[in-house]
Amino acid sequence: MNENATPVRRPVALNRARALPPWSLIAAGVLVGGLLGGGYGLARTPTYTATSYVVAVPTDRSEPASALGFAQAYGRVATQLAVLGDAQVWAGVPVRTLQQSVHAETSPDAPMVAVTATAARPDLAADMANAVSRALTRHAGDVQNATHVELQQFARATKPTAPSSASAEVTGLVGASAGGLLGGLLLLVRPRRARPEPGLAASVPGPAVAAEAHGQL
Structure with a gap:
């Protein structure tokens, strides 16, 4: 059953990827990278x-x-x-x-x-x-x-009043920048929407023409 379902799902996923607007990959990369970077800054022990x-x-x-x-x-x-x-x-x-x-x-x-x-x-x-x-x-x-x-x-060294490690805001900005860059790279290698050939659209009859021709037969 899995072998028969695999060829059907792949074209659907490719069509959905082609249908996404170009900016969606960059926006998703910025969002995911910012969340990961900010979460890392919050979870890391300050130094x-x-x-x-x-x-x-x-x-x-x-x-x-x-x-x-x-x-x-x-x-x-x-x-x-x-x-x-x-x-x-x-x-x-x-x-x-x-x-x-x-x-x-x-x-x-x-x-x-x-x-x-x-x-x-x-x-x-x-x-x-x-x-x-x-x-x-x-x-x-x-x-x-x-x-x-x-x-x-x-x-003499004095006790520091603030951590020297990067804050969660800084790590979030770094993660967002890296995510946006990765989204731009994925945008370059994303499968593009196939364009019909100019002569192909003119050679294929529309629904009304096909019905009329069928009635004449």
């Missing part, structure tokens, strides 16, 4: 970001250029186990969490290291950023006699 800053200061036996170079070096070791192993005690989270949630950035013009942490709670994000900065400063102090550069706390 918070906090940043702490430390600055490299040269001692009397060093030059400012060396402080800039050591700041670049400390930026690379900020997320290493030697630093995170101490930071986990003050942050209250495992080293694996710090490795996944904390990253450091440096500036080519200033001897400064920015330690940024991301977490599901605003207080935890600030605690992790400050803990890594504190551990990095302590690690730099242990080798200060050799480097002649001191690493000092420049600005």
